[in-house]
Amino acid sequence: MxxxxxxxxxxxxxxxxxxxxxxxxxxxxxxxxxxxxxxxxxxxxxxxxxxxxxxxxxxxxxxxxxxxxxxxxxxxxxxxxxxxxxxxxxxxxxxxxxxxxxxxxxxxxxxFTFEAALLEAGVPVRHVETGGNVPMFRTNRDCRPAGRLAGPMVVSMRPIPAEQVATAVRVTSRYPAVHGAPVHIGDPGALGIADLGTPDFGEPVRVEPGEVPVFWACGVTPQAAVMxxxxxxxxxxxxxxxxxxxxxxxxxxxx
Amino acid sequence: MxxxxxxxxxxxxxxxxxxxxxxxxxxxxxxxxxxxxxxxxxxxxxxxxxxxxxxxxxxxxxxxxxxxxxxxxxxxxxxxxxxxxxxxxxxxxxxxxxxxxxxxxxxxxxxFTFEAALLEAGVPVRHVETGGNVPMFRTNRDCRPAGRLAGPMVVSMRPIPAEQVATAVRVTSRYPAVHGAPVHIGDPGALGIADLGTPDFGEPVRVEPGEVPVFWACGVTPQAAVMxxxxxxxxxxxxxxxxxxxxxxxxxxxx
Structure with a gap:
């Protein structure tokens, strides 16, 4: 379609x-x-x-x-x-x-909006390759609360070959209205994510040798705030x- | 200071x-x-x-x-x-x-936030040169209303040498949080501005031969909506x- x-x-x-x-x-x-x-x-x-x-x-x-x-x-x-x-x-x-x-x-x-731009720049997007859903995780970082709403930042994760992480940053930086640059690159533990294999939402994806997990802020964050x-x-x-x-x-x- | x-x-x-x-x-x-x-x-x-x-x-x-x-x-x-x-x-x-x-x-x-960047790029800013206030104008373009608030877009104007207008666009585009790229370049009449010499707010500035009036969205717009x-x-x-x-x-x- x-x-x-x-x-x-x-x-x-x-x-x-x-x-x-x-x-x-x-x-x-x-x-x-x-x-x-x-x-x-x-x-x-x-x-x-x-x-x-x-x-x-x-x-x-x-x-x-x-x-x-x-x-x-x-x-x-x-x-x-x-x-x-x-x-x-x-x-x-x-x-x-x-x-x-x-x-x-x-x-x-x-x-998802910037994934076409990533692919065009030659950066692979694993869950697009496999036809699945992106893995998403609640983090240990709290959003700034507002009135009665508070909650953790949720992130999506894409494994990116180490030599293309800079390209992924550059490409996605140009789309601030759709989460923009990554919020975290590397160690999932620093975000309080214990296991990349068990996302809170979506489906897990393989992280291959030589790839770095790259995390972008995710629009499921409002639902985490609702919860x-x-x-x-x-x-x-x-x-x-x-x-x-x-x-x-x-x-x-x-x- | x-x-x-x-x-x-x-x-x-x-x-x-x-x-x-x-x-x-x-x-x-x-x-x-x-x-x-x-x-x-x-x-x-x-x-x-x-x-x-x-x-x-x-x-x-x-x-x-x-x-x-x-x-x-x-x-x-x-x-x-x-x-x-x-x-x-x-x-x-x-x-x-x-x-x-x-x-x-x-x-x-x-x-005003991007004026330092304009000056650094060699683009002159007339009201900074003269130590005065920027000229601002109500336009004939209405903002999208929201609830009980409606009003015209207000713009600030800076005269820019024709050969530097593209630079001014490029530099200010990089600051979307402070109005970003111009909303209009050239003919003031198209914005419903009859006379650049009589701004609705601020002070008039000279437009020299070879300069183009360049208009940026202006944060006085909320006050025009209040009015x-x-x-x-x-x-x-x-x-x-x-x-x-x-x-x-x-x-x-x-x-």
């Missing part, structure tokens, strides 16, 4: 698959929908943690599309998470019946199962 | 002067303080108009300093504007007695009389 509208149609029809590598050139986004009374806290949380939570778009309360997303936010992602009082109560492929008029939806930049801060209700995307927007990656490229 | 704390001390003592060229290398910021009930609308307005309103910091309600501003927001700017129901009711050199426990203060990036949208109370900086922060220009430089 090359076109966002076609991909969204397929997901609306029930296809459930991670979106890494889907619709190259089109920006993918994390979703977090919160009751309006939490919207200011979240927007401030995002302002204070811009590497983890680069906000690309915000809806009006109850709105089901967004300026960069012409589809239906309730059905057009491949999978959703539903939280009540911070507990993940279910994963679903649509959330139409759970939708509420007071939900404000935030689309947050996703590192810790326990707002009464929230909807997110299932990690790795993103909103395919109508914005182009190049819209977020800095010179 | 080279150090932010010394500059703030002088302003606290009553010095009233535009801050362009002050404390080179240290980031300057626009101030807008609004009642808490308008804070979400403003943060959303900023998210929707990032060229005009790049938010660098947000205080808790009533707080008088900020994470990037160790001084006192009520006294340490050279001059303030006070709005009631959208009317500019006074300009003052301190606002201690007007301060309210419900005021949320936003520090918004200022294009149009009429919240009951707001405090701003007097245009050109900025908050000198403890952040370094290099903190906002993208690679």
């Amino acid at each position: 090359q076109e966002p509208s076609r991909a969204r149609e397929a997901f609306r029809g029930g296809l459930r698959a991670p979106t890494s590598g889907c619709c190259p050139g089109w920006t993918q986004a994390n979703l977090i929908s919160l009751p309006h009374e939490f919207a200011y806290d979240f927007l401030l949380f995002a302002q204070r943690n811009p590497k983890s939570c680069p906000v690309l778009d915000v809806t009006e309360p109850g709105e089901t599309s967004a300026s960069i997303f012409a589809g239906d936010l309730r059905t057009d992602l491949p999978a959703y998470t539903v939280y009540r009082d911070g507990e993940l109560v279910e994963e679903r492929t649509e959330v139409t019946e759970l939708w509420r008029a007071d939900l404000v939806s935030f689309l947050v930049g996703c590192s 810790r801060s326990r707002p009464p209700f929230a909807i997110g995307h299932a990690p790795g199962h993103m909103a395919i927007t109508d914005a182009r990656d190049s819209d977020y490229l800095v010179p | 080279q150090e932010p704390s010394r500059a703030r001390e002088a302003f606290r003592g009553g010095l009233r002067a535009p801050t362009s060229g002050c404390c080179p290398g240290w980031t300057q910021a626009n101030l807008i303080s609004l009642p808490h009930e308008f804070a979400y609308d403003f943060l959303l307005f900023a998210q929707r108009n990032p060229k005009s309103c790049p938010v660098l910091d947000v205080t808790e309600p009533g707080e008088t300093s900020a994470s990037i501003f160790a001084g006192d927001l009520r006294t340490d700017l050279p001059a303030y504007t006070v709005y009631r129901d959208g009317e500019l009711v006074e300009e003052r050199t301190e606002v201690t007695e007007l301060w309210r426990a419900d005021l949320v203060s936003f520090l918004v990036g200022c294009s 149009r949208s009429r919240p009951p109370f707001a405090i701003g900086h007097a245009p050109g009389h900025m908050a000198i922060t403890d952040a370094r220009d290099s903190d906002y430089l993208v690679p």
